[in-house]
Amino acid sequence: MKIRLFERDEIEKVIRxxxxxxxxxEEAFTSLVENQAQMPPxxxxxxxxxxxEVDIKSAYxxxxxxxxxxxxxxxxxxxxxxxxxxxxxxxxxNSQTGEPLSILADQGLLTDLxxxxxxxxxxxxxxxxxxxxxxIIGTGSQARLQLEALMLVRPIEHVMVYxxxxxxxxxxxxxxxxxxxxxxxxFPTISEIVEQxxxxxxxxxSKEPLIYGEWLREGLHIxxxxxxxxxxxxxxxxxLEKADRIVCDVRxxxxxxxxxxxxxxxxxxxxxxxxxxxxxxSFRHSNSDITVCDLTGTGVxxxxxxxxxxxxxxxxxGV
Amino acid sequence: MKIRLFERDEIEKVIRxxxxxxxxxEEAFTSLVENQAQMPPxxxxxxxxxxxEVDIKSAYxxxxxxxxxxxxxxxxxxxxxxxxxxxxxxxxxNSQTGEPLSILADQGLLTDLxxxxxxxxxxxxxxxxxxxxxxIIGTGSQARLQLEALMLVRPIEHVMVYxxxxxxxxxxxxxxxxxxxxxxxxFPTISEIVEQxxxxxxxxxSKEPLIYGEWLREGLHIxxxxxxxxxxxxxxxxxLEKADRIVCDVRxxxxxxxxxxxxxxxxxxxxxxxxxxxxxxSFRHSNSDITVCDLTGTGVxxxxxxxxxxxxxxxxxGV
Numbered sequence: 242m243k244i245r246l247f248e249r250d251e252i253e254k255v256i257r258x259x260x261x262x263x264x265x266x267e268e269a270f271t272s273l274v275e276n277q278a279q280m281p282p283x284x285x286x287x288x289x290x291x292x293x294e295v296d297i298k299s300a301y302x303x304x305x306x307x308x309x310x311x312x313x314x315x316x317x318x319x320x321x322x323x324x325x326x327x328x329x330x331x332x333x334x335n336s337q338t339g340e341p342l343s344i345l346a347d348q349g350l351l352t353d354l355x356x357x358x359x360x361x362x363x364x365x366x367x368x369x370x371x372x373x374x375x376x377i378i379g380t381g382s383q384a385r386l387q388l389e390a391l392m393l394v395r396p397i398e399h400v401m402v403y404x405x406x407x408x409x410x411x412x413x414x415x416x417x418x419x420x421x422x423x424x425x426x427x428f429p430t431i432s433e434i435v436e437q438x439x440x441x442x443x444x445x446x447s448k449e450p451l452i453y454g455e456w457l458r459e460g461l462h463i464x465x466x467x468x469x470x471x472x473x474x475x476x477x478x479x480x481l482e483k484a485d486r487i488v489c490d491v492r493x494x495x496x497x498x499x500x501x502x503x504x505x506x507x508x509x510x511x512x513x514x515x516x517x518x519x520x521x522x523s524f525r526h527s528n529s530d531i532t533v534c535d536l537t538g539t540g541v542x543x544x545x546x547x548x549x550x551x552x553x554x555x556x557x558x559g560v
Numbered sequence: 561m562k563i564r565l566f567e568r569d570e571i572e573k574v575i576r577x578x579x580x581x582x583x584x585x586e587e588a589f590t591s592l593v594e595n596q597a598q599m600p601p602x603x604x605x606x607x608x609x610x611x612x613e614v615d616i617k618s619a620y621x622x623x624x625x626x627x628x629x630x631x632x633x634x635x636x637x638x639x640x641x642x643x644x645x646x647x648x649x650x651x652x653x654n655s656q657t658g659e660p661l662s663i664l665a666d667q668g669l670l671t672d673l674x675x676x677x678x679x680x681x682x683x684x685x686x687x688x689x690x691x692x693x694x695x696i697i698g699t700g701s702q703a704r705l706q707l708e709a710l711m712l713v714r715p716i717e718h719v720m721v722y723x724x725x726x727x728x729x730x731x732x733x734x735x736x737x738x739x740x741x742x743x744x745x746x747f748p749t750i751s752e753i754v755e756q757x758x759x760x761x762x763x764x765x766s767k768e769p770l771i772y773g774e775w776l777r778e779g780l781h782i783x784x785x786x787x788x789x790x791x792x793x794x795x796x797x798x799x800l801e802k803a804d805r806i807v808c809d810v811r812x813x814x815x816x817x818x819x820x821x822x823x824x825x826x827x828x829x830x831x832x833x834x835x836x837x838x839x840x841x842s843f844r845h846s847n848s849d850i851t852v853c854d855l856t857g858t859g860v861x862x863x864x865x866x867x868x869x870x871x872x873x874x875x876x877x878g879v
Contacts, residue, residue: 246563282603284600285600288627290655295618295658301605310631312651312660314658328660332651334633336609337612338610338635338638339610339633339634340647341647341665344563
């Protein structure tokens, strides 16, 4: 059986960041806590000479006829070569026979979309339902997609953005104002954004904390998706200590690669996102809660988005 | 840049099990002990409902412009569906940029070849140079390829084979006699084979020991390649205890998945194959030594064979 290879442009034509994808993410997180998923630890190959790494994630979810192996690369000297740092692809495998079904040569697009969709899940359960003001920290592709994701689940009317590079912040503002017909204000400091937001999303590769506990006000929700490696951190310990509720996608990953790494004493106070999506526990209890969600990225999300896209691609062909 | 997808038939046209491939394996093992390789632990996804698993192996070797990620599946109910249990593919990645270069949809062929080539390395350094009689335990594709590999490095004139299935043993005999113009004798017991061989290669998925120490005679070399998972074993502890020299491809893998698992006290007496290929230590010291080599399969071999095949495929196109 020949493997079907789909290029990025074909994938772009069928996939949307929409509530359907957000639901697929909820089901994926639920499968983790209901012991329906076989999800091994992340595999990483380092390429020190080129300031790069390849991460491999996967998960088989019981009863599903296919599952994905996702390769995701980050080569941080690439921009000097005129190339994006991030790349990637997904391989879809037949669960019954182990035969490879398809290669989705998405160049990282699907990882971006499933990460943003997880941000929507976090906001859907974590943030106040009347959240109108979003603060985006960072100005890259995740900053754009996380904003788009928020707008799927909350009535966002005002957006504040911070980026280290003024030009990129202005690009973000121009693009997002046009795309969403919404007001974007660029701020020179993160503290001002945090103090005025209902929802803050951090989307940076920062190695040092960007947000401090003393800036947090009642009712705030923060989603931190930047930290996915041992040296990264976006939230100071004081943020986790002040939060009324901390949720992470996978505790073991958050402890090793995410925000829990710097504040491990909060591990016992943390629940996993699947416990929330499966309705075992709630995330936000009251409008005054301060809530934090740490996203590190999981193989179950990769399998969910790969299966979703493959079905859409076959549907397009009339299969 | 579009990913190049090569199918099995294209790969079969260019790749040979030859001394060139054996040399590539030696270089691969050497890179491991010279700290030139980034080789993470094997990733495994279990699919219990279908009696299957997918193993992922990889390694980046310093200075090489590409490296492989290898997916290898074993789904043991497949024969009842008329399919082979084993499947697989390799993804070749640009070391400088992280971009995927090529998919080698080899269906496991390259893993088979690089495993046999490692068997040739083991025999080249481990067995007596005048080895003429080979004993093959098992009658599958590895049994065939391991015999072919031995014949690259030793003057094999007589072959004995054992298999649990008489029909398969007869198929093996017929095919190998025709292919190599050599005498193959089928034996009903393993002990007789071990007692009369210069080299024995075990190639089975056995969960119980097949070879016992009391059968071993001076000068014998054994290569055990079957055990690559926690429940598998081909050599009884008495074999490792009696051996004058034990070599494994990677100690950590042999301890966890290979023959050292059942006799961990021998770990301190074991050297890695790369120490032998890099000429740091010798394998066989004298014609009377009893030598054992445990092969579990490594990402450096996958990268070596993938790069080798990709170069051959491009050469065929006149690139």
